[in-house]
Every structure is written in structure tokens, then in C-alpha cells.
Amino acid sequence: MRPPPQNRTPVRTVSVVDWVTAENVIAVVTALLGVLVSAGVVAYERILQRGxxxxxxxxxxxxxxxxxxxxxxxxxxxxxxxxxxxxxxxxxxxxxxxxxxxxxxxxxxxxxxxxxxxxxxxxxxxxxxxxxxxxxxxxxxxxxxxxxxxxxxxxxxxxxxxxxxxxxxxxxxxxxxxxxxxxxxxxxxxxxxxxxxxxxxxxDEKTPTFSPAARNITLVLAACVVVLATIIVRTETPPPIGCARGTLTVTGSTAFAPAVRELAKKYEQDCDGSTIVVDAHGSTAGIRALAAAGATSGKGSPGVLALSDGRKPGGYPQLRESMVAVSLFTLVLHDEIPVTNLTLDQVRRLYQGRITNWNQIPGGPDRPVLLVSRDANSGTREVFQRRVLGRNEPANSSLDCVTKDDREAPVVRCELDSTEQVLTTVAKLPGAIGYTELRSGSGLKGAHRVAIDGRMANVDEIGDSTYPYREIEYAYTWGQPPADSLTSSFLAYLSRGSGQDVIRTHGHLPCATPKGLRICGDG
Structure with a gap:
């Protein structure tokens, strides 16, 4: 794999020519007019009307x-x-x-x-x-x-x-x-x-505090302030501090990829000359890609940022981690199966092959169980095994998620490369169950979310609920990237800037929030 080009572009400086825009000129002129009008009110009331x-x-x-x-x-x-x-x-x-x-x-x-x-x-x-x-x-x-x-x-x-x-x-x-x-x-x-x-x-009306002329001048001043405020507020989100030029590749978690794609688009709109490519193939695959890019980059830090559901595996001492958010995950089930809650024991028995038909669960129809899972590179799968199952998933027994290739396997189980593939397959195959990050599992046609022990995945209840399927989202860089690099700038935008609002809308809790700090600190 050829690593992305190294990003050594300095932070863009703002010249006088860049600053002189129509909006900035109007804003300054309006502010000066407001000052002059204020002085005019004082002069009119204190000097011209001293008699x-x-x-x-x-x-x-x-x-x-x-x-x-x-x-x-x-x-x-x-x-x-x-x-x-x-x-x-x-x-x-x-x-x-x-x-x-x-x-x-x-x-x-x-x-x-x-x-x-x-x-x-x-x-x-x-x-x-x-x-x-x-x-x-x-x-x-x-x-x-x-x-x-x-x-x-x-x-x-x-x-x-x-x-x-x-x-x-x-x-x-x-x-x-x-x-x-x-x-x-x-x-x-x-x-x-x-x-x-x-x-x-x-x-009985009292004499007005200001004369009519003074009131008119005050109205002009108020109009100036309104115009100035309108110009200032027109930009919904201020540009991130320390915009940088260059190219950055964000890889790793497919579960966190929807939020990152939106953030990358916003950053490129705010910062001219920046290109951010989101190429997600799973948490473990992202860690390996970052390590490979770093090993061939010499002394510098490559323009690669890897996101992982949970901490990286051992054996990568050069990687530096930053906690970004708390991610919630959920089980998703085909709509033909009218089950909305599974106990933790039922989930484990499903993935052990001890429950092979949905009629073995109260309220379930006579339909074989199909396990739709992620591949070994998936952080979502690793979190599911560690936080929910307490063990590894069984071996893969099907290539098409329908036909059992291993006749001795108790259930059909297939592995897919991305969260999107899991969601599409579960929605298509009656009897299928899979897992996904929270936002992707809501509002999906043909599938619905499933509670675990009566608890649904809910961002507002993180830290107060016993819901087990959650993990911290980590961002990894090769060592400490330069402060003026696109990698550092985008990481700051992702974890501390206006990107927090985007992260929250995608069903994650930013670590930089007061509640997020406590939960991320506990690990």
C-alpha cells in the first residue's frame, strides 16, 4: 500500500487582500456608523440641547x-x-x-x-x-x-x-x-x-425621557446594530481554528465513518485547500494501514488518521491515541421477527449456536436463525465479543449468508466487510440478526433495533444505564503530528471543535463534553 503524501503544509495566514471582502467591509462600516450615531446622540442631548x-x-x-x-x-x-x-x-x-x-x-x-x-x-x-x-x-x-x-x-x-x-x-x-x-x-x-x-x-402620560430627535437617532443606532449582528450571525459555524492545507486519509472504523464523512465535508468547506479522504475498512485494518504508512514515512508523521472502536491491538508502540467519543452499538433484527428484546443469556446462546430457530424464543416465529457478522478487522465485532458475548463468535459457516457451507455448523453465520453491508443483508433476509453502530440502526427499512435485558441503546443514558454494548472511539496518529499539519487540525476539529455537534447527531457522545469526560476517563 502506497502511503498518502506527507502533510507538511504550514497553517494558512490571512492577508489583507483575503480579509477585504464585501461582508467584512459592510460590517466595519456599520460598526463605525453605530459609533458615530452614539456620539451624535450624546452631542445632541448634551451639547445642542443644553438650553x-x-x-x-x-x-x-x-x-x-x-x-x-x-x-x-x-x-x-x-x-x-x-x-x-x-x-x-x-x-x-x-x-x-x-x-x-x-x-x-x-x-x-x-x-x-x-x-x-x-x-x-x-x-x-x-x-x-x-x-x-x-x-x-x-x-x-x-x-x-x-x-x-x-x-x-x-x-x-x-x-x-x-x-x-x-x-x-x-x-x-x-x-x-x-x-x-x-x-x-x-x-x-x-x-x-x-x-x-x-x-x-x-x-397622565409622562414626558418622554428622550426628545423625538434623540429617539430617531437611537432607532438608527439600533438598526445599525441589527445589521451588524445579521452579518456576524450569517455564518452558522465559525471556521475551525488553525485551518491547514493538504491531503489527509481517514481510515479505520466503518461504524464511525458516517460521522467522519460529514465532518470531513464541513472541514473542506471551511478550509480552502484541504482534502480529506475517508477510506474505512474496519478498525484493525485502519491501524495496520496507519502503521504501514508510518513505517515508510521516514522521520515525519504521514497524513493518515486511524479510528478504532476500542483500543488498538498490541504491538504498535509508535501510535499515539486520542479519545474522541463514546459510541453505542445495537443489535438489529429483520422485521419479520417480532422480537424487540433479548436477554443477555439469549444473545449468547444465539451466537453459540444453541438457539437455531426463532421459535425457541418467546414470541418468535418458526424461522431459522441467520447470524450476519463482521469480519475479523471490525472493531464493532471486537466490542460485541468483549462487551456482550464474553467470548469469540463461532466460525464462519456461509459465504452468501443463506446457504450453510459447513454442514456440521449449528446455524448459518456469514462475515461481511462493512456496517452498511450488514444492515442491507439483515433487512433483506428473514430470520437474520446483526449488529451496528447506533445511528445506522435507526430508521432502517426492513429491520429494527433490539433491546438487551430491556435496555435500548440511548445516548442520553450512557453512564447511567447497564446497557453493555458500547465502547470508546479512539483516533490514532503516527507519533505526534506537527501542530501546523492537517492531521493535527482535523483531529482538533473532530474532538474539540464544532465537530462535537455532528458527532452527537450521529448517536455518539463526544469525550470533550462534561459527561463524556467522566465516561471516557473511566475507560
């Missing part, structure tokens, strides 16, 4: 009718007001929604009036009353201080009122006629203070 702001909003503007009129918690009987024909009630909320407090010293002296003023475009103010929340006692005192709250023609005049941030009071005004909201004007003798009309909200 005082006084807002007002009309919360009620309704003509009075005969009967009762409800304003918040206050019910007015129109007849108690006097001549109210054509009168209108207006409720105005006046609030400090700026970044600074408003105090007495912020008002200028004026010969006309000092304080705040609301005019109603020629409508006579018939009555006015102020309502102040209970917790704003100082505001209430200022409104009551001389000259106090008063009406003058079409205007309401207020004294100098101190308002801390987010403090407010309300004016309930009775007018002689209807008034449009845009005919209500606000004036003041406050210095450096912006007056603006707010949108009407519910009566």
Missing part, C-alpha cells in the same frame, strides 16, 4: 353642552358655571421637557408681564384654574404667589414658576367661544428658553 425647553400641549378643547362635562377625574355641571352658552373648555399641560431646570432667576423683567402667558386669539377668558400634581408643592406655591394666576381679556397670565426637569402643571380655561388649537399662543419672559408645542398625549 432650557418649555413645552405645552392641548389635552382638551371641547364646547360645553347642557348636562355634565367630565374632565379627567373632575365632573362639571354646566348650570353651575353660569351663562355657558357657546363656551369652550380648554385643558393645557405646561411642562419642562428640556435638559435643565427652570428657576426664578431665568425670567427677565418686563413692563408688560413677568412670567408665562397664554392667549386665545380674541376669545374672552371667563375662568381659569391651575391643577398641580401633589408631589410638586413648590410649583403650587409659585402659582399662588402674588400676583398669582389671573385672566386678562383673551389671555391667562401666570407668575414666575420654577419647574425642575419633567415637572409640569395644567391650566383648565373656560373661554367665551370655540378656539382652534393653532390659535392658542404661548409667550414668556424666560431668557434663552425654547417654547414648543408637543403632540397631544393621554392626560
Amino acid at each position: 432650557r425647553r418649555l413645552g405645552y400641549r392641548v389635552q382638551l378643547n371641547t364646547p360645553l353642552r347642557e348636562g355634565d362635562e367630565t374632565v379627567g377625574d373632575l365632573t362639571l355641571r354646566v348650570g353651575d358655571i353660569g351663562d355657558s352658552n357657546g363656551s369652550t373648555l380648554v385643558l393645557i399641560r405646561i411642562e419642562n421637557d428640556g435638559a435643565r431646570d427652570i428657576g426664578h432667576a431665568d425670567y427677565e423683567q418686563s413692563d408688560v408681564f413677568e412670567g408665562l402667558k397664554v392667549t386665545f386669539d380674541g376669545r374672552t377668558v371667563q375662568a381659569v384654574v391651575a391643577t398641580v400634581p401633589r408631589e410638586f408643592d413648590r410649583v403650587k406655591r409659585h402659582l399662588a404667589a402674588p400676583p398669582g394666576l389671573r385672566k386678562e381679556g383673551d389671555a391667562v397670565l401666570m407668575p414666575k414658576v420654577s419647574l425642575a426637569r419633567r415637572q409640569y402643571f395644567k391650566l383648565l380655561v373656560l373661554l367665551s367661544a370655540r378656539v382652534a388649537e393653532d390659535e392658542i399662543e404661548f409667550d414668556r419672559t424666560l431668557k434663552d428658553t425654547e417654547i414648543h408645542r408637543n403632540h397631544s398625549r393621554s392626560v
Whole structure:
């Protein structure tokens, strides 16, 4: 056998040209935009809006009718007001929604009036009353201080009122006629203070923490973060650390091969320039192939990785082992045999040739037993003999798994080269029983899994169940491969990287998990 080429390719480095992709550029630009927007929010709120702001909003503007009129918690009987024909009630909320407090010293002296003023475009103010929340006692005192709250023609005049941030009071005004909201004007003798009309909200709604402009800026920032997160999350699995180029042959266990094939495909997609060939012919055959490749590779380590169900046989001191996962195996039986559970004693008697017909087992039909086994290179068979039978299987008695070539053999027993061949043959031949790794034995047409002593193979019960048919999956290399080699990189991907998720979906428990560490440590 000609060994695969030696892998001495260094770890690929990422150049500036490799890094400059459309996604990376968009991500960086989005992140910078987010930083600039954040700075803009701070500048807008702390610098551009450092002055005082006084807002007002009309919360009620309704003509009075005969009967009762409800304003918040206050019910007015129109007849108690006097001549109210054509009168209108207006409720105005006046609030400090700026970044600074408003105090007495912020008002200028004026010969006309000092304080705040609301005019109603020629409508006579018939009555006015102020309502102040209970917790704003100082505001209430200022409104009551001389000259106090008063009406003058079409205007309401207020004294100098101190308002801390987010403090407010309300004016309930009775007018002689209807008034449009845009005919209500606000004036003041406050210095450096912006007056603006707010949108009407519910009566008791608090002033928003951020101004509308600040909220809009924050929404832009949030959009930037969402776009950046979308770009980052788009890649489902990050590339494995330390990608390497070259060619690697993975050989050995056919039971573990489905998981390795999927892992190899994912690694090749993540790491350009890597080729991983999965060539599985059994655990023992894989160990021998690795040993042969190592013996002809000189001082280096060949690009070969061997997987074995259980530890390697003796006589290969140069091989270095790594525990990868705990593998579960299961007996599989043709669907024509309606047996779903066998005792350990029944399994042993089947493989000793003492049970030759399924009618010797309760619930079994009159059908000869056919034993479909793996060849001597199989780790699955070696685990079955050691963990379940406690002895070797009987000699091979059939080449086609149907006809008994050895007339003195008690049952038909054949040997096949791979797990896939065993599964196909068991599903095809009525009366056939075989064994396989867990995932391959589930969902197979024509065959079903069999429990041993009432226990099914179950990954979630490993370590807590007495189920006997299980083994640690080992990965072997020729000595210690270079850290920058594809062999080292793929082994790390297999045992510690995102490959753990793939291993679990194939019915194995990764040794690197907390539960796997305990079980693999016990051997």
C-alpha cells in the first residue's frame, strides 16, 4: 500500500487582500456608523440641547353642552358655571421637557408681564384654574404667589414658576367661544428658553425621557446594530481554528465513518485547500494501514488518521491515541421477527449456536436463525465479543449468508466487510440478526433495533444505564503530528471543535463534553 503524501503544509495566514471582502467591509462600516450615531446622540442631548425647553400641549378643547362635562377625574355641571352658552373648555399641560431646570432667576423683567402667558386669539377668558400634581408643592406655591394666576381679556397670565426637569402643571380655561388649537399662543419672559408645542398625549402620560430627535437617532443606532449582528450571525459555524492545507486519509472504523464523512465535508468547506479522504475498512485494518504508512514515512508523521472502536491491538508502540467519543452499538433484527428484546443469556446462546430457530424464543416465529457478522478487522465485532458475548463468535459457516457451507455448523453465520453491508443483508433476509453502530440502526427499512435485558441503546443514558454494548472511539496518529499539519487540525476539529455537534447527531457522545469526560476517563 502506497502511503498518502506527507502533510507538511504550514497553517494558512490571512492577508489583507483575503480579509477585504464585501461582508467584512459592510460590517466595519456599520460598526463605525453605530459609533458615530452614539456620539451624535450624546452631542445632541448634551451639547445642542443644553438650553432650557418649555413645552405645552392641548389635552382638551371641547364646547360645553347642557348636562355634565367630565374632565379627567373632575365632573362639571354646566348650570353651575353660569351663562355657558357657546363656551369652550380648554385643558393645557405646561411642562419642562428640556435638559435643565427652570428657576426664578431665568425670567427677565418686563413692563408688560413677568412670567408665562397664554392667549386665545380674541376669545374672552371667563375662568381659569391651575391643577398641580401633589408631589410638586413648590410649583403650587409659585402659582399662588402674588400676583398669582389671573385672566386678562383673551389671555391667562401666570407668575414666575420654577419647574425642575419633567415637572409640569395644567391650566383648565373656560373661554367665551370655540378656539382652534393653532390659535392658542404661548409667550414668556424666560431668557434663552425654547417654547414648543408637543403632540397631544393621554392626560397622565409622562414626558418622554428622550426628545423625538434623540429617539430617531437611537432607532438608527439600533438598526445599525441589527445589521451588524445579521452579518456576524450569517455564518452558522465559525471556521475551525488553525485551518491547514493538504491531503489527509481517514481510515479505520466503518461504524464511525458516517460521522467522519460529514465532518470531513464541513472541514473542506471551511478550509480552502484541504482534502480529506475517508477510506474505512474496519478498525484493525485502519491501524495496520496507519502503521504501514508510518513505517515508510521516514522521520515525519504521514497524513493518515486511524479510528478504532476500542483500543488498538498490541504491538504498535509508535501510535499515539486520542479519545474522541463514546459510541453505542445495537443489535438489529429483520422485521419479520417480532422480537424487540433479548436477554443477555439469549444473545449468547444465539451466537453459540444453541438457539437455531426463532421459535425457541418467546414470541418468535418458526424461522431459522441467520447470524450476519463482521469480519475479523471490525472493531464493532471486537466490542460485541468483549462487551456482550464474553467470548469469540463461532466460525464462519456461509459465504452468501443463506446457504450453510459447513454442514456440521449449528446455524448459518456469514462475515461481511462493512456496517452498511450488514444492515442491507439483515433487512433483506428473514430470520437474520446483526449488529451496528447506533445511528445506522435507526430508521432502517426492513429491520429494527433490539433491546438487551430491556435496555435500548440511548445516548442520553450512557453512564447511567447497564446497557453493555458500547465502547470508546479512539483516533490514532503516527507519533505526534506537527501542530501546523492537517492531521493535527482535523483531529482538533473532530474532538474539540464544532465537530462535537455532528458527532452527537450521529448517536455518539463526544469525550470533550462534561459527561463524556467522566465516561471516557473511566475507560
